[in-house]
Amino acid sequence: MPELPEVEVVRRGVSRWAAGRTVTDVEVLDARSTRRHDGGPVAFADALTGMTLAAPERRGKYLWIPLTGPEGSGTLAVVVHLGMSGQLLVNAPSDPDPKHLRIRIGLHAEQGEEPRELRFVDQRIFGGMFLAPLIPATDHPEQSLPAPVAHVARDPLDPWFEPEAVHQRLVRRRTGLKRALLDQTLVSGIGNIYADEALWQARLHFDRPTGTLDRTDTVGVLEAVTAVMAKALEQGGTSFDSLYVNVNGESGYFSRSLKVYGLAGQPCQRCGGPIVREKFMNRSSHFCPRCQRRQ
DNA sequence: AAGTAATCCTGATCGC
DNA sequence: TGCGATCAGGATTACT
Numbered sequence: 001m002p003e004l005p006e007v008e009v010v011r012r013g014v015s016r017w018a019a020g021r022t023v024t025d026v027e028v029l030d031a032r033s034t035r036r037h038d039g040g041p042v043a044f045a046d047a048l049t050g051m052t053l054a055a056p057e058r059r060g061k062y063l064w065i066p067l068t069g070p071e072g073s074g075t076l077a078v079v080v081h082l083g084m085s086g087q088l089l090v091n092a093p094s095d096p097d098p099k100h101l102r103i104r105i106g107l108h109a110e111q112g113e114e115p116r117e118l119r120f121v122d123q124r125i126f127g128g129m130f131l132a133p134l135i136p137a138t139d140h141p142e143q144s145l146p147a148p149v150a151h152v153a154r155d156p157l158d159p160w161f162e163p164e165a166v167h168q169r170l171v172r173r174r175t176g177l178k179r180a181l182l183d184q185t186l187v188s189g190i191g192n193i194y195a196d197e198a199l200w201q202a203r204l205h206f207d208r209p210t211g212t213l214d215r216t217d218t219v220g221v222l223e224a225v226t227a228v229m230a231k232a233l234e235q236g237g238t239s240f241d242s243l244y245v246n247v248n249g250e251s252g253y254f255s256r257s258l259k260v261y262g263l264a265g266q267p268c269q270r271c272g273g274p275i276v277r278e279k280f281m282n283r284s285s286h287f288c289p290r291c292q293r294r295q
Numbered sequence: 296a297a298g299t300a301a302t303c304c305t306g307a308t309c310g311c
Numbered sequence: 312t313g314c315g316a317t318c319a320g321g322a323t324t325a326c327t
Binding site: 174 | 297298299300301303304305306
Binding site: 001002003036061081082083084085124126127182184191192281282283284 | 318319320321322323
């Protein structure tokens, strides 16, 4: 389940292996993967073909690659969301098609090098790709982002991330803390796994009413989020030596450091009490009832 | 207006 | 062995 660190790993991989290349052809193998593109798969393929990929950018779990072309530069981007099971791969065209390949983007051979393919693979089709115009960010107009991503808040690894502003908005909410952490318009990049991990780190209960949090609580949990994400990035974003960009939520390349997620019944590493799993928002919350009291 | 539920998806796993 | 039910959950949409 790709969250911010996994998406950042993909961004770096795309930057290393696909940026600067020109799109030769586009094949949409499953139209559902371009459902968010106005005009559908054919319009998507037509508009993307012939464009050159600039350096990829990211906010939260959204990744986008600005496009340059004959009809204007930096006004359009191809936006990617991995959803639950999405992967972006850079392959040699001769590599066999993986199962669940949804979109194939052919990349022109560059200065003596071989052609490549940018591949979108997605088993469950919650993710997708679409083209969107780039617009100035409202808070920092020198920065641009795709229009459909404008509602997404800055993530904890963003240089312009403001914990104080998040605190102010968070305490005004009348909801539970984890609900708020998962709300991408409040703070982005956090999914179920890192929410549980950060809450354990900060010793806060997932359903703690946001109105009862003080500045120390909020900053504490945001710092925990940042720390957990930075650690995951350290472990997952190591090497791009080979021509293969991958993110796979199931691979669990940082699962070794998880403290609560998926560990129901296991002893808490802090107090030894059993980790509990509870139903929450059609999914589950993992926490230590002894370390993480509601009040 | 803001908070919450429904919806989209496939494959692994489970109980009978 | 088979088969329906359950679970995994991010983000948008449609409600209340």
